[in-house]
Structure formats: structure tokens, C-alpha cells
Amino acid sequence: VHSNIDSSDSGSDASNVDTELDFGARLREARELKGITLNEIASATKISIGVLEALEQNDISRLPGGIFSRAFIRSYANAVGLDPEKAVREFLDEFSFEINKSSTSTRSTTSGHLTLTFEKEEDFESQRLMTRTLIRLLAVSVPLAGLIIYCGSGRQLDTVQNPLNSQPLSEPTPSISMSEMAGVSVNSNPLEDDETDLLLIDVHPAATCWVSLTVDGNLAFSRLMQPGDREVLQAREEIVLNVGDAGAFAFSLNQQLGKPLGSSGQVITVRINQDNVEDFVVQ
Template identity: 30%
Template sequence: MDMEIGTKLKEAREEKGLSLESLQETTKIQKRYLEAIEKGDLHILPGKFYARAFIKEYANAVGLNPSELLEEHKSEVPSTEENEIEYTRLQRSNREKRRGRSNLFNFSFIPTLIVVLLVIAIVFAAWVFYQKTTANSNPDPVPEQNDEIIYSEDAEGESNDNQTDVDDEDEGNDDTEDKKNDSEKPEFSVVEEGSGGSPESELDLNNLKDNVNIKLSLDGDTYIQIDGESGENYLEGMINPDESPEEIDISDEEKVYFNIGNAPALTIEINGTELEYPVDPEEYVHQKIWVNLNKKTE
């Protein structure tokens, strides 16, 4: 027997003249899940959280108010209290990991290099001073001919000045090279921040090379769909931490689409640069993101 909420959604779809295929294209929810919602077979869906999330997407697509619909039929839709407890635990774990990564990247390599160079310069200066002191305390024997030996302090001083100049030049070159490498790393920027219950955002990723790879790391189960602008589907379905990390080559694409069911559990990196969710993933667990892959021109 059909559930009342499923019947109401189906009637709203038919009134708008929408087919399940067109609804699948709009919501990015697989047709078999849409049919399950209409028939009331919510146990077919990936989990309790997805039942509520998919119903919200369906309601938005056919012009119904999802909050009012869920409240009116709350006895028919499974509660997500247990899932919320689990997501809270996952979110806490994610925050701790991100805090650790943030502390790691806040440690700058350049100050460390400067300290090392200063230590080397001090050691070198001490060695030169020691050599000069030793030479002065143990002068070479004076020949019997009483020939006068003249030590050129100017030449030695000039040598030290030249060495200092070389050290300064090397230090400057190292700093310039480090800054150049930092500026060439891939970098995300927000083009448009999404809104609504399942926000759809757009990002730019600049400074990419010809080879582009996605790395997915998971702390929990999540639904993920990855499509290229070319029309190729790279991944769709539920994945779990046992399958992590997952790596995907998208070098032939200029734009890629992510449909993420459990954002707090999923970390996305493209060519080693982590994607920061434009909308708080702890508040909006279901997010859709387009990323423009802007490759460098030589």
C-alpha cells in the first residue's frame, strides 16, 4: 500500500507533467529511489538520513514545501536522531583532523630556512676567527735572511666580504624560489555560494597542470556522484572508509560536478589542494558543487 506522503508527491509530479526521468535529471536522485519514495518503500534508500534528504529534494522539485510536508507526515518518515548523533561524532572528528592539518600548514618553511642559514653563518664566522687566532699565535719561522714577511689583511677581509655576499645571494634565491613555488600551487576561489536545503555552489581552481587528479578520503559512509562536463560519470553510489582513499583521473575535463550526500564525512583534494566547502558542511550535509578546472598556460 502506498504511503500517503509518497502519493502526495506523485500527484504533485503528475500535475506538473513531470516524468520520473526528468525528475531524476533535476534532483540528481536515481530513478529507482524516486519510485521507492512514491511507493513508500523507504527501506530501499541508503539510510534514514537519505530518506528525509531525498524527500526534501523531491518536494522542492514539484513545488511543495518540504518542511511542512515532513512535519505533516512525520509519523511516516523515519527519525534521524540516531544518524544525527553519529554525524555529530564524525563532525567532531573532522574538526580535530582539520585543526591538525591547519596547524601543520601554518608552520612556515621560510623562517626555518633563515634560521638554518644564520646558524651556518655563525659557525663559519667562528671558524674563520679561530683560524686567524691560531695563525697569529703560531707565526711561521722567520728566515735567517731576515726577509720581512707581510701578511695581507685586506685580502682576507675581502674574501670574507665576498663569502658573505654569496651567502646573502643564495638566501635571496632560496626565498624567491619558495615564493614562486607557493604562487604556482593550485588554489580554490568561490565563484558562487549556494543556498537552500541542498546548496549548489561554484568554485574556480587555478594554477592546474595538464594532469588533474581527485583524491577522496572518508571518515564515514557517504553517497557521492562525480560527473565531468564532457558527460562522463566517474563515480556514483555509496562509498565507505574501507574504500578510502579513492583516486580519480579527470585530466580531460574542464569542469567537474560533485553531488555529496554526507559532506562532513568526505574530504576532497584536487592535485594536493583540499576543497573547502563554500557552505558549512556541519549544517548542510547534502551539497552540490561545480569546480572550474583552470589550467596554466605556458
């Protein structure tokens, strides 16, 4: 830190400082002999008035510690006409008890009401933030990696491609084996009178989307679906949908177009039953 205060006449002033005074008092006396205010030193050295006051009051607990404290002492001493290196030595000698008591790792000591801290707080805070960020990244990346491995391993339930891919949704959908896997008994015509209470869901995402679908308490499938993929299932009681990207997901219920479940990138879980099925379709 450079000082703009003229110290050309420092020799005579510095020689008049009472050496019997403690360190802080010597600094204050040198400043007063020089006729300089703390505001002037703060303006010239860019050191806060609080730190300058701490130096004069021997309040070590308010100093940043380490090389910063020594740099502040040098700047202060130079501003008031004292030998900067001698001032640093006197500071270290006067507070040697606290310095020697501090450990090499933490460089932090306490004596009475004085605490001497030489740890660079900025580095500590930066490391703590970096560690916190790394933990958050791991928390997200580990489950994602597991999902990718799971989807790529082929460990998924067999799905049946609906033979009516090219036909409009207005036509009745035949029974499929996935429904049978979910524990639903299906006739050749799923819309016969005895099965009018069934929930028929047709899943056909518009973009790549992870989908997990549970029918009447049984997991039907859980996989990454691509545009053009399609799953048609029936349930008697409840359908539970877990969608990794609501904006890419598209479906129909009982041959009615389903409402958007959310925005792009939003993870959604919904439960559909006979009581709320109308809430999920376009009227």
C-alpha cells in the first residue's frame, strides 16, 4: 500500500517518540507529532479507519492477520515518519506471546481480550464455497449417472409397440400385453360395457423424455422415451406418472388429448384416477 503523505521530515519527529509507551501508543504519538489525522492516513494508504484505530488501541482482534497486518503496519509507520521494518519488528516482539502460542495450521491465538488471527479469511471462504458447490454437483450428477447406466443397460420391462401407430386416436385401441403385465384383464375390445370404467392412457412424448408409469400399484415401465415412441396402457383404479421433462411429454386419456403437465425441464409426478381424470384432459 503506497502512501502519499510527505515523510521527508520524519527523522526529527520519530526520534521524539516515547519508547516507554506500548506499540499502539507509540504509533499514535508519532502521528500526533506529525500532525496527521487518521482520516488523512486512511485516505493516503487506503486502509480503513477501523483498522488504523485498532493498531493504535492494540486491538489485534480487528486486524486481518498475517502479511496483511504487517503491510498495514508498514504503511502506517511510513505515513507517520517511523521506520516501517522496525515498526513491524516491534509489533512482532510486543505480541510474541500471542504469535508463539498460535499453531502453524490455524495461526490463531488468544491472550486476554486479544485475538491474533493469521488465517486469510478470503481463501477460507472461497474454499468453503468451492466445497459446497462440489457437493451439490455430486448430489445431482451421481443419481443422473445412475439413471443413464440403468437406461443403457437394457434392464427394463419389455414394452409392446401399439399396432395402431399410424391410425388416428379416435379409433378404439386394442388390448396390449403391457396392460396385462400391470395386472389388468383386457378383452379384445377394451371399451365394452363391462370395462367402461377403465383408464386408458396413450403416452407419446414429442421430444426425448424420461417417463415412469405405474398402473394400479404395479410399475409398468420406466425408461427414456424418444420422439415416435408410444406406450398404451389401461388401469382400473389409478395411474401414477413420473415425467422428467413436462414440456416434452404428451399423452391422451380415454382417447381425449391430455393437458400439458408443466413447462420445459420441469419434473412432474401426477396421480390420475376416475375422480380426477377430467382435470387432465382437454374438454
